[in-house]
Amino acid sequence: GAVVSQHPSWVICKSGTSVKIECRSLDFQATTMFWYRQFPKQSLMLMATSNEGSKATYEQGVEKDKFLINHASLTLSTLTVTSAHPEDSSFYICSAFLLAGLNIQYFGAGTRLSVL
């Protein structure tokens, strides 16, 4: 149980285009999901907390108009990187908080974004 699916796993796009990444909890409902960004050989940096039915809470320094988050249902959160630029190239990982599972986050497999 507690599987989180993230799609796509790898995406290449041209500079100036937008990219949408999906995060789904497959066998449980997640009222809260998290989006992280990971640079090569570095740790995960929390970008935002996504709450179902309300606006996402962004960490300091993260541009909310650049990284649009939508949590429209209890099993799906999306991250859209708008007008992507090469400096947005990174590994993006989502996680879902299993409320009934004693404060444990389950992670997706990640999405590697390469902006040319």
Added chain:
Amino acid sequence: AQSVTQLDSQVPVFEEAPVELRCNYSSSVSVYLFWYVQYPNQGLQLLLKYLSGSTLVESINGFEAEFNKSQTSFHLRKPSVHISDTAEYFCAVSASGGATNKLIFGTGTLLAVQP
């Protein structure tokens, strides 16, 4: 606020040798502690956790970690490693009873098991 320190960025070890990956944390409130493992180009997998109760926690693949409140540590150990244990290991902390359940990660330790 919480913070996590993983002093060792890389730990090389020979197969079947014991290993310890160090993790220290700081927090003004009670915490939950986690170890996650990340294989290349993959997401994170929960390895083990300390929420309450016994300070020694174990995983199904032979890893264990001990919560030491006085030393604010949560070191990860395995008595005999395998090649397949080669991965990045992240220690993480969250405030127990916190409203947001944010995870704060350490910078990670690459465990490199050599034959």
